[in-house]
Amino acid sequence: MQGMLKTNVPMNWRVLVWNRLNLNQWTDMKFNHIGIPTTDDFDGEIVLKHLGMTVSDHKNNPFGIQWQRYHDNAPYPDLVKTVPHVAFEVDNLAEALKGMTVIIEPNSPIDGLLVAFIEVNGAPVELMEIDRAICKEDI
Numbered sequence: 001m002q003g004m005l006k007t008n009v010p011m012n013w014r015v016l017v018w019n020r021l022n023l024n025q026w027t028d029m030k031f032n033h034i035g036i037p038t039t040d041d042f043d044g045e046i047v048l049k050h051l052g053m054t055v056s057d058h059k060n061n062p063f064g065i066q067w068q069r070y071h072d073n074a075p076y077p078d079l080v081k082t083v084p085h086v087a088f089e090v091d092n093l094a095e096a097l098k099g100m101t102v103i104i105e106p107n108s109p110i111d112g113l114l115v116a117f118i119e120v121n122g123a124p125v126e127l128m129e130i131d132r133a134i135c136k137e138d139i
Helices: 078-082 093-097
Strands: 014-018 026-037 046-048 053-055 065-070 085-090 101-110 113-120 123-130
Touching: 026 078, 026 123, 078 101, 078 123, 085 093, 093 101, 093 113, 093 123
Parallel strands: 026 065, 085 123
Antiparallel strands: 014 026, 026 085, 046 053, 053 065, 101 113, 113 123
16 A cells, blocks of 8 residues: 555555644645754764754654754753654644744744744644755655
């Protein structure tokens, strides 16, 4: 079956999330990765000096696991640097952020990618708006 792993897990997980502030709206989100902070070294390190972090490739496994080590100068909240987060792609970041507790304001780490972090039940969640016509990275 196309789009399925041998374990019957969909490769492009999509979820409909009830927008708790607009009771007439469902927000369509696509799972992108889970970021797991660590202080240890890991295989396949990708240094992102401009972001103050080192990551692994979340596309090298079917579940989107990405190890993340934050550099001493990383300007992120401790919650993001110490607690794993899930990341979802959204069509409209501004709309998805309405009524949410934003802990990292929308920013563009690379052309065609707009990201922000919110806090949900004490955990960080990354929301990503990707313009694939502009973004040259395979995100």
